[in-house]
Amino acid sequence: VHHRTEPSEPAWPPSRFQGHPRRHSRAERWRNRGNGEPLRRDPEDRLAGGVAAGIAAWRGFSPTTVRIVLVVIALWGGWAVPLYFIAWLLIPARGAEASIGSKARHDSRGVALAIALGSLLAVFLLLAGALNDTTVETYGWPQVISVACLTLIWRNAPEREQAAMRHLVEPLESLGAGGGKRRRGTVLRLTAAVVLLVAGVGWLLTSHASLALLRPLTGVLLVAAGIVLLLGPWWLRIARDLVLERQARARAEERADMATRVHDSVLQTLALIQRRADDPQQVVQLARAQERELRSWLFEGRAPGESDATSFADGVRQIQRDVEARHGVPVEVVTVGDCPLGDDLGALLAAAREATVNAAKWSGASVISLYAEVEPDQVEVAVRDRGKGFDPDSVPGDRKGLAESVHGRMTRHGGSVAVQSAVGEGTKVTLRMPRTEAAAAPTESGETAGRSH
């Protein structure tokens, strides 16, 4: 196919058309408007899927123009929306090998879910159609396809696109659930539901004043009931499958977490033992310490790397003690502020420990600086050494430490990692973890309690 041409070749004319220049002169003019590359979605310049930006780049329009045209078409008939989603499914992203759709083809559970959700919406629309409302007809039915496409996109998009989508949906999620706002979200949702129900019933009764006009509604209800009877069990099964799938994913995550911990404790110690093989006393000491740690993990439920620290600053000092004792590299610790430990901060400590151990093992620096600051809205840890440094772009994939233990841990808990390093100039790893309301709340309630006594 001609869009497989190498970028170094002149984009036009493609070799296939050579010898027939006359026949394609109009296409040539048309084609020269764009960037000469095949149509690709542009995830960099996106509002939703980057389809508009992709078309714009392909044909040489401004993305805004394309977007306005799309919105106008959508207002006209409602078919532009599913068309957009189909395009999102079928057009590969720039730089990607295949489209989301080609991946979705093998996601049988996703296909089933898409059909289920689509049919569910269809039943709903069937009921709504009884109102003889043309807006529902013209705008509603195309969205059956939209819903199906969106389901497939949601499940099969590459990770980066999924993250962007989640970012788009976030405001809705915070409305539904999450954190301290949960109760307010519930109240809001219930109010909205009641308002919608009352409005719907009111509309029904006012616009179909006589019972005769309501008669077709009964027929539609019967059809809908039939469909529900027919498809209901299948819908339920798909819902159950989804729950199972989510559980499986949770298990996989747990396994990743365990792998991380084994890496941090057992594998690290084994590496140390190999290095100190000529010092039997130290080897015995290391082995004994590791044995104790492993036992307390397996039988007392205390995870390795997760200390019994009473506060965050205490945890940081423990890292200092452990790394100095195990690796013999002095760690200069500066802590600013302190706060009680939660799950997230425990993960931050574990990541900081791993970064410090990494610096002690690989940097060759004579001293490591460990800086921790508790701010009102976040906790920051900076691990810095003046060692040999590395090129962050060329870290081999099997160097698990930084990638999984630090990065994975932080992102799983909503934190972030920044690595600054250059060969010969040392390394600085900055870890940031937002302070959740749950962690901030106890100090607040503690203060009020203290005042009331």
Add this chain to the structure above:
Amino acid sequence: MSQPPRVVLVDDHGLFRSGVRAELGQQVTVVGEADDVAPAIELIERVVPDVVLLDVHLPGGGGQAVIAAVKKEHPEVRFLALSASDAPEDVIGVIRAGARGYVTKTISTADLADAIQRVADGDAVFSHRLAGFVLDAFAAAPSPADVKPSFDPELDQLTSREREVLRLIAQGYTYKETARELYISVKTVESHVSSVLRKLQLSSRHQLTRWAAERRLT
């Protein structure tokens, strides 16, 4: 550089004094040594050095006592506090008494010579640990008791730039590295640090004054 600064060493460990004297060599002129508060005051008032390298902990009272006694008669003598101690109230106490800086005893010889020269030139010397203490002291939310006694509210908080500078110093950056990281000159870093030192010495913030009060300085 003109003449090497004239330095007095005040520390109760003779081994440490002789070590510093041997290591600093020609970079400074050591004009005297003392091992306790009273002899130190007597010695400093006699020789009037440029810089006193002062241990925070002395058997006959804290290093602050020396500063307090000498400061009135000889305001030109500058003090650089030196300690193995990590207790923030001790360090802040010495600084509030008038020391121009604080370094830990683990400091390298080159860095120590550099710090002495800096203090002799009238600049402030913040080790990473002192920077951390200061950030800590100023970071705590002002309590209600803090709000009224201040005669100059500017003294009670750090500017965001000062905070950035302190943060980098606390992470072990040198002044030069800090300057490069923030795209400012070393002189600007020095002036930020001096300004922080001034605030530290003059602020009436409750937490700072409490530390000082515990050491009977107010």
